Amino acid sequence: MERKIRIVMAKPGLDGHDRGIKVLASAYRDAGMEVIYLGLRQTPEMIVSAALQEDADVIALSSLNNAHNTIFPRIIEIMKEKEIEDVLLIGGGIIPKKDIESLEASGVGKLYGPGTPVNETIDYITNWVKKNRR
Amino acid sequence: MKKFNYKDIFINKHVAISRAISMVENNDSQVAKFYDKIYKYSNEPVRIGVTGPPGAGKSTLVDKLISCFINDNKSVGVVAIDPSSPFSGGALLGDRVRMSKYSENNNVYIRSMGNRGDLGGLSRKAQEVGDILAASGKDIIIFETVGVGQAEHDIVNAADFTIVVLVPESGDEVQLMKAGIIEIADLFVINKSDRPGSKRIERTLVDILHAVSTEDGFIPDVMSSVATTGVGVKQIFDKIIRNIQLFDESGQLEKRRLRRYKNRIKALVVEKLEGIFWDLNRRRLFKNITSSIDSVANPPNSVVRKLLLNFDKEVK
Numbered sequence: 525m526e527r528k529i530r531i532v533m534a535k536p537g538l539d540g541h542d543r544g545i546k547v548l549a550s551a552y553r554d555a556g557m558e559v560i561y562l563g564l565r566q567t568p569e570m571i572v573s574a575a576l577q578e579d580a581d582v583i584a585l586s587s588l589n590n591a592h593n594t595i596f597p598r599i600i601e602i603m604k605e606k607e608i609e610d611v612l613l614i615g616g617g618i619i620p621k622k623d624i625e626s627l628e629a630s631g632v633g634k635l636y637g638p639g640t641p642v643n644e645t646i647d648y649i650t651n652w653v654k655k656n657r658r
Numbered sequence: 659m660k661k662f663n664y665k666d667i668f669i670n671k672h673v674a675i676s677r678a679i680s681m682v683e684n685n686d687s688q689v690a691k692f693y694d695k696i697y698k699y700s701n702e703p704v705r706i707g708v709t710g711p712p713g714a715g716k717s718t719l720v721d722k723l724i725s726c727f728i729n730d731n732k733s734v735g736v737v738a739i740d741p742s743s744p745f746s747g748g749a750l751l752g753d754r755v756r757m758s759k760y761s762e763n764n765n766v767y768i769r770s771m772g773n774r775g776d777l778g779g780l781s782r783k784a785q786e787v788g789d790i791l792a793a794s795g796k797d798i799i800i801f802e803t804v805g806v807g808q809a810e811h812d813i814v815n816a817a818d819f820t821i822v823v824l825v826p827e828s829g830d831e832v833q834l835m836k837a838g839i840i841e842i843a844d845l846f847v848i849n850k851s852d853r854p855g856s857k858r859i860e861r862t863l864v865d866i867l868h869a870v871s872t873e874d875g876f877i878p879d880v881m882s883s884v885a886t887t888g889v890g891v892k893q894i895f896d897k898i899i900r901n902i903q904l905f906d907e908s909g910q911l912e913k914r915r916l917r918r919y920k921n922r923i924k925a926l927v928v929e930k931l932e933g934i935f936w937d938l939n940r941r942r943l944f945k946n947i948t949s950s951i952d953s954v955a956n957p958p959n960s961v962v963r964k965l966l967l968n969f970d971k972e973v974k
C-alpha cells in the first residue's frame with residue numbers, strides 16, 4: 525500500500541489569521557494528504573510533539589503576525605531535541621523577503637507569501653517527500 | 659530514514675511508537691517481525707470507545723477524560739479517527755485541536771487516523787494501533803470514532819467499554835435508535851447539556867432503555883455533561899472506573915475480550931483473502947472485463963464468477 529503524506533498544520537502563537545491555513549488544509553486533503561490540523565495558539569513544543577506522535581512528514585505553519593523570526597528557529601531547535609530533524613518544516617504568511625532568505629538558509633524549507641498558487645506548494649511538498657522520506 | 663527498533667516501544671520512546679503505528683497503518687511487511695512480540699501486552703490496558711454523531715463533543719470530552727486519568731496516575735493513549743475523503747484518499751484530521759495541552763506529558767500519546775474507507779466508524783488498523791500503545795505501557799486506551807450516524811458498531815470490536823455521546827438536538831436519533839446502538843453503549847452521555855432540551859432527551863432515553871431488555875440484563879447509564887467547561891465530567895469518569903471494575907469482577911470484561919478476539923480473527927481472514935485475491939492479474943482481469951461492459955443488463959454475479967474462477971486453488 526502506498527504511504528500517504530502526513531502533514532501537521534498549525535498557527536503558532538497568538539496569530540488569529542487562520543483563513544489561509546484552512547484553505548491550504550482542505551487543498552492538501554484534496555491532494556490526497558492526511559492533514560493533522562492543530563488549530564490556533566500552538567506553542568513550538570505542542571507543534572513538534574504532535575509531529576512526533578503523528579509520524580508527520582511535514583510541519584506546515586502559517587504566520588501573519590511577525591513572529592516568524594522567533595517561531596521557526598525555535599521549532600528547528602526542538603525538532604533536533606526530539607530527533608525528528610528529518611521532517612520538512614515549511615510555512616507562509618506575511619514574511620518579508622529578507623527574512624525568507626535568512627530562514628531558508630538556516631535550514632527551514634520553503635516559505636510562501638500572499639498570492640502563492642496552492643499547487644506550487646503541493647508540488648514542492650510531494651517532491652520533497654518522494655526524495656527524502658521514502 | 660531513521661533506524662527503527664521495536665524494543666524502543668517498550669520503553670515508551672515516542673519515535674519508535676510513531677514509526678510502528680505508521681508501519682501497521684501502511685501494511686508494512688516489517689510488522690510481522692515484531693507484532694508477535696508486542697501482542698502479549700495487548701490486553702493489559704482498558705480500552706474505551708467514544709462514539710456519537712459529528713460534532714457532539716467527543717474530542718472535547720476525551721480531552722477532559724485524559725485529564726481525569728492523568729490525575730489518577732494513569733498513562734493514556736488516544737486513537738482519534740476522522741473520515742478520509744473517498745475521492746482523494748486524503749483526510750482532514752481535526753480531533754487534536756481539542757487535545758493540545760498534553761505535549762509536555764510523556765505518558766499521553768495521541769494519534770490521529772483517517773478511516774481510509776472503513777465504514778464501521780473506525781479504521782481497519784485501529785486495534786493493532788491499540789496493541790502498539792498497549793506495548794508502550796499505556797494503562798488506558800481511548801478510541802474516538804468517526805462522527806457517524808448509526809452505523810458505528812465496529813467500536814464494539816475495539817473497546818472494553820463504550821460511551822455514546824449525544825446532544826440535546828439528537829432527539830430524532832434517540833427516537834429512531836435501533837436496538838443495535840443500545841447494545842453497544844455501556845454509558846450514554848448527553849453532552850452540551852448547557853443547551854435547552856437536555857433534560858427531556860435524558861428522560862426519553864432512560865424510558866427507551868428500560869423498555870429494551872438486553873441479554874445480560876445490563877441497562878446503560880445516562881449521564882450529562884458540558885464538555886467545554888468540564889461540568890459532569892468527574893462523575894462520568896467515576897462511573898467509567900466503577901463499571902469497568904464491575905465488568906472485571908463479573909467476568910464480563912473477559913467475555914468481551916474473547917468475543918473481540920474471535921471477531922478479529924474473522925476480520926483478518928477477510929483482509930488476508932482480499933489481499934491475495936486482488937493480485938495484479940486479477941486487477942487486470944477486472945479492468946479488462948469491466949472496460950468492455952457497456953450495459954448493466956446482466957447480473958453482476960456473472961462477472962464475479964469469472965473473477966473467482968480458480969481462486970480456490972490459489973488459496974491452497
Ligand code: B12
Nearest residue numbers: 539540541542543544584586588615616617637638639640
Ligand atoms: C483577513 C485579515 C484579517 C482578519 C482575519 C480573519 C481570519 N480568521 O483569518 C481579521 C479581521 C480578524 C484580522 C485581524 C487582525 N489583523 Co489582519 N489581515 C487580514 C488580511 C486583510 C488578509 C489575510 C488573509 O486572510 N488572506 C487570505 C489568505 C488566503 O492568504 P494568506 O493567509 O496570506 O495565505 C496565503 C499565503 O500567505 C501562503 N501561506 C500562508 N500560510 C501558509 C502556510 C504554508 C504552510 C504555506 C505553504 C503557505 C502559506 O499561501 C496562502 C495562499 O496563497 C491581511 C492583509 C493581507 N493582504 O494579507 C491583514 C493582516 C495580516 N492583518 C494585520 C493585522 C495587523 C491585524 C490585527 C493585529 C489588526 C488589529 N490591530 O486588530 C488583527 C490581529 C488578529 C489576530 N488575533 O491575529 C497585518 C499584519 C501586519 C504584520 N504581519 O506585520 C496585515 C498584513 C494587514 C496590514 N497590511 O497591516 N485580519
Ligand SMILES: Nc1nc2c(ncn2[C@@H]2O[C@H](COP(=O)(O)OP(=O)(O)OP(=O)(O)O)[C@@H](O)[C@H]2O)c(=O)[nH]1
Nearest residue numbers: 712713714715716717718805849850883884885886
Ligand atoms: N455549548 C457546548 N459546546 C460544546 C460542548 N462540548 C463541545 N462543544 C463544542 O462543540 C464543537 C465540536 O466539538 P468536538 O469535541 O470537536 O466534537 P466531536 O464530536 O469530536 O466532532 P467530530 O470529531 O468532528 O465528529 C466545538 O466547537 C466544541 O467547543 C458543550 O458541552 N457545550
Ligand SMILES: [Mg+2]
Nearest residue numbers: 716717752753
Ligand atoms: Mg472529534
